Amino acid sequence: MPGSTGKQGDENRIEGGQVSQRRARADKRSGALASAVGIIGEVFMTLAVIxxxxxxxxxxxxxxxAEHSQLEARQASSWSRPSGGGDKIAQPQKGNPPVQPGKAKTGDLIGQIYIPRFGSLWQRNVVEGTDAAQLANAGLGHYPTTQMPGELGNVGIAGHRSGYGEPLAHVDEFQAGxxxxxRTKDYWYVYHYTxxxxxxxxxxxxxxPNPENPTEAATKRMITxxxxxxxxxxxxHRWISWGEFDYWAKVSDGVPKELAGGKTAGVVFSGKSDDRSLARLSSLQxxxxxxxxxxxxxxxSALLxxxxxxxxxxxxGRRPRPYASIYGWLIRHQSGxxxxxxxxxxxxVLxxxxxxxxxxxPWLASNVPILQEMSNYVAF
Structure with a gap:
């Protein structure tokens, strides 16, 4: 009958509308869930990158x-360049070496150390003291209770193995000899690893003073x-590397043969190791x-x-509305x-x-206990 057909059509339209509404609600819930999952994923991804x-x-x-701090210390010192600018071989000297410096205060630059095994440009400052500030900022630290360069006994030096320039990262690569x-202000002291x-x-x-027999007096010159x-x-634990004294030389005579290979690399104030532009930055501001x-x-410019x-x-309406996204929102709100x-x-991002x-x-390393323990951070 015509009346019943019209009624059935109305019911179908109503039912279709309800289905469409249910689908719209389901799509909305699905979109909200996808957006929430996406944002959570972005948060975790961001934390992983951080x-x-x-x-x-x-x-x-x-x-x-740390390299910047050491560069500043070298530039502020009155130490002269070796004779010949690093190309002249210094004559090994006989007899007992001079002791230099005779004494030093915490933080004083007492020397620089060169280890060719660690690279031709490898050099680090050595300052007096081994507290956290000295080891983080200044390079390597001299144990105040140990002997000075040239003195009979043991020159004790400490340094980080990771972070802060990791000066002693590769001690496991040492080979005998x-x-x-x-180097101090005026002298070279050459040791060989044992x-x-x-x-x-x-x-x-x-x-x-005598690490081989700690209860006995020192009988030779060593470095640790x-x-x-x-x-x-x-x-x-601690990794201990020992070396024994070989000879000394005058800085005014040139450089030790151990640092010379064609043109000497890494000599104090030769300029080669001071050319890293990043090391000249004191701040990222x-x-x-x-x-x-x-x-x-x-x-x-792009906005205009x-x-x-x-x-x-x-x-x-030419582009569908995207799911919620932290990074998507940022990209969409850039001009151009x-x-x-x-x-x-x-x-x-940069x-x-x-x-x-x-x-x-720096704030995290200074204030979060677990990071404090891991990093031993000291503000520069």
Whole structure:
């Protein structure tokens, strides 16, 4: 009957509308769930990247800062360059070596050390004292209770094995006979590596005047390098490297033959090891300011030329409304066409990374107990 057919059609339309509403609600719930999962994933991904960046900061950037501090110390000193600018071989001297310096205060630059096994440009400052500030900022530290260079007994020197320039990272690569060259203001002291030992932290007799027989008086001149073991985890032990004195020479005569191979690399004030531009940075604040200025200029220029094309397309319906996303929101709200938006995002990321290196990670390493224990961080 005609009446019943119309009624059935109305019912079908009502039922279809209800189905459409249910689908719309289901799609909305599905979209909300997908957005929530996506945002959670982005948060975890961001945290993972921050953790990785923290490792980079600890192992690399603290080394750049330590190198900057050492460079400043060298530039502030009145030490002269070796005769011949590093190309002249100094004549080994006979007899007992002079002792230099006779005494030093905590933080004083007492020497520089060269170990060719660690690289042709490898050099580190040696300052008086082994507290956290000296080992983090100044290079290597001389144990105040041990002998000075040239003195009968044992020159004890400590340094980090990871982070802060990791000066003693590769002590496990030493080979018998490797040169360990210590320079003071006026003299070279040349030692040769002999052996190593892994000990507990409380075994302090390894830096005794006579570490081979700690209860007996010193009979020869030695050098001891102490560092952490294992390298990348909590240091439960100490890696001890010993060397014995070979000869001494005058800085005014040139450089020891152990540091000369064609043109000498890594000689004090030769200039080669001081040319790293990053080591000249005392702070990342200038970099952050440059990045911020570049971002503002590009952002405003793109805003005038293109405004926000993605937002315009979404508003007009030419592009579907995307799921909620932290990074998607940031990209959509950059002005300009796609290449410009990605460039702006890159500048934002670089600014964020520099800010973490400059302020975020130092704060975490100074205030979070587990990170304090892991990093032994000392502000520069």
């Amino acid at each position: 953790c990785a960046l923290y490792v980079v900061w600890q192992l690399w950037w603290t080394g750049i800062q 490797d040169a360990i060259v210590l 052996k190593y030992k892994i000990v507990l932290p409380e075994q302090t007799d390894v830096v005794a 390098l102490t560092t952490c073991e294992p390298r990348y985890t909590t240091a439960t 200038p970099v952050i300011l440059i990045l911020a200025a570049a971002y503002i200029i590009i952002y405003l 030329a293109w405004r926000y094309p993605v937002l315009r397309e979404i508003k007009s 066409i796609a290449p410009v938006r990605w460039l702006l995002m890159l500048l934002l 600014m964020a990374v520099c800010a973490l290196f400059q302020w975020g990670f």
